[in-house]
Structure formats: C-alpha cells, structure tokens
Amino acid sequence: MLFDLAEPCLLCGRRSPQGLCRLCAGELRDGGALYDPLCRCGLPGTEQGGLCGRCLRRPPPFTSTYCHWVYQFPLDRLINAYKHRGCLPAERALEPLLREQPLPWPDAEVLCPLPAHWRRRLARGFDQAERLALILARHWQRPVAPLLLRHRPTGHQQGLGRAERVRNLRHAFLARPGAQYRRILLIDDVMTTGTSARAASRALLEGGAKEVRVWALARTLQQER
Template identity: 35%
Template sequence: MLQAAFPAVARIGNALAGLVYPPSCIGCGGGTGEPHTLCGKCWAGIRFIERPYCERLGTPFAVDLGMPLVSPAAIADPPVFARARAVARYDDTAGKLVHRLKYSDRLDLARALGAMMARAGAELAGEADVVVPVPLHRLRLWWRRFNQSMELARIVAESQGKPCDPFLLERVKRTSPQVGLSRHQRAENLQGAFKVPESARPRLKGKRVLLLDDVLTTGATANAASRALIRGGASAVDVLAFARVVAES
C-alpha cells in the first residue's frame, strides 16, 4: 500500500514545487510549461543543423540535391573520424547555453542539451559500441570541478542504452587555450595531447566509439582524440557535439 502511494506523493510534491519554483526557460529564464526546456522564443533562436549536410563533417549545405553528399572540405582534408554531427550552429542561443554549462556551473543544462544531442546523433549512437567524452587534463578538471563533455556523454549514453566509459581516453598534455588559434595552430597545440591507457586497450579493441564534446570548431580536438582512440584499438570513431562552428558562405 505504501509503495503504491509513493508515485502519487511524488506527483503532489512536484506540483507543489512547481508552484513555489515555477519552471523556467534554460535559455532566458522566462516561464515555461515544463522544467529543463526552452521557451518558444529561445527555441526559435537555435539554428538547428538538419539534412542536407556533409555526411563526413556534418556541416550544412545550402541546397538539397536529394542525395547524400560529402563536402569539398572533407574531400580536400579528410578527418580522422568517420562522421560528425551536431545539434545546432554555434551562435546566439546555442552559444549561450554551452557557455553557461561550461563556465557558470549550470550542470542542470546537461539534461536538456544531452537530450537534444541524443536525438541529433541517434544514427551514430545506434551503431556505437561505447560512448567516450573528450577528457580534460587533470589540472583543468581540478580547476573547473567537472567535465561538461562527461555530463553530456552520460545523458546521451543513458538515453540510447549504450555504455559510457570515460577511462578509455585520457588527456596527458596540458594544452594552451584554443581560442584565437588558427586551424594549423590548433592541430599543433593538440599533438600528443591524448592517449589510451594500456589498461584500457583490451576494452577498446575493435569497438566503434561515439566521441562526445560540447563544441566542434575546426575539428582539431576531435581529430587528435580520434587518432589516439584508433591507435589504441578502436575500429572507428564518430563525433557528436551540441554545437559546431559553421563558416558562412
């Protein structure tokens, strides 16, 4: 009898909490019908990335030619990873959400952002054997106190029924901040930054990895991490981010 009453008590408790602390938009703080969601205005402010896009890089095309295509950029400079996908362009609302998660200790945002990533990357997650977050160097992790990529990876893995293993990849080099660096400088900065621990190689061998990060910029971090994973025994690596920088033509 008591166990049967627990769900009803929980619903009443949630309703009372909603009266005292009404749900608010994770973007602007305005009122919403449900917690951990966006209001209509903020939702409209997100520029979602949907097909048609480059099947390798996930960058959107301006015109739909009715068939899967690979962009000239992916042909000229093929990435180490197999495929990349992202929820939205890194601008306006999407950029603010990532910044708040990353620098304002807004861990509550991980649930909403991770759920959107799970939908955008459902195809990649369905083919993956394991989900791996892009790791932080231990000193940066100590300073920031949490890894936002790990929080997103946990949500994506749970929603897709996949294991999440943050110990398959580690960041062994404390790199300089990537902000303001060119594509070439970013790649140089990340040389030797990642490795697969010897103890993790048996768990990684032959696995298809879904690598999770918050933002995909030039792809330098994704390439460096993917290269380390493949050298460590992974069969292939796909990349999923919440936002990606898209150069406007």
C-alpha cells in the same frame, strides 16, 4: 511539502518548470538546426556524400560527424550557462532536447567523451562532454567508456604558432586499452575546428578501435583551414 519547481528560464527569465520556457525551448529546437547532408566533419553545405575543402585535402580519421545544431543563439547562451552557473540548470534544459535525438549510429558500441583541456576542467569542476555522454548513454542505452586520456601539456603553450599548437594537440590524447576492436562514438560539446576530434580519433584508432564517429552538440560554421 510541495516545492515550487518553477524557476527563471535560463534564456529569457520567464518562470518555467524545466529550466527553459516553452518559447525558448521551441526556438532552441528549431532555430539553429543543421540539415543533412553534412560533410564528414559536420559542416553543412556540401553535396550528397561531398567533402569540404579541408576534408578533401586531409580526410579526417573519423568516418562521420553527427551534429544537430549550429553553435549560435540561443544554444551558445545555454552552453555558456553550463560554464558559469554550473551544470545542473543547463542540463535540465538540454535533456528533453537530447532525448528527441535518435541514436545516429546504431552500430556504436560505446560513447567516449572527448576529454576537455585540463585547465578548462579544473576551472569548471566538471567536464561538459562527459556530462553529455552520460545523458545520451541513458537515452541510447549504450555505455559510457572514458577511453581517452588527455596529457597535461609540458612546457609553455603560450606564444606557440598555430602549426605548433596543432602538432602539440596531435599528441595530446592517449587511448586506454579498452578501445580495441570497438566502434566508438566520440562525444563532444562544441566542435569548432575539428582539430581535437581528429587528434582524439587518431588516438583511438591507434589504440585499436574499429571505427570512430563523432557526435557534437553544436558546430561552429567557420571554415576549417
């Protein structure tokens, strides 16, 4: 029996066999592309080798950030489709684009997903960064190693000021023993303030990692404080 593999494009509704029609795939590929050089935190607009204001004040514990797309239309819609429609259609749409990405750091030994907040994971039933890491692992021929644990926060987060939330986040991650002596590429879905990536990298380095870099599917362009 033959299946009709065409289904509505996730972004515009046109029938297409891959989750995204060709037009939307083209727009996604080229629309919000970020170009080098990026700051160590993934923000564009810095001189070659330059750092943004926040990184100058407080250099991140990771050595670089690789990010190919700005978090904007249409990628933001696709990432949201991940949340609301389950992971498979959005993944099928993203996979061909991810397969066009060369391994940005050939010395990377393992890919480590940045674990989502437990509440987010519980609500979705899956972890987006983990799914992305699995796709990239197949493509880049590197193993996925879940080297980070995320604590379930004790006490109430609500009503805390920003500084307190950042302080809480700083201790949110714990490295598993396998982090030692390894060059780890941390995989995140959307990098916003970079605070989680900093906290996660610090945990990995405290756990003995040799070097940590970050790969994010998308980057918001808000200036970090």
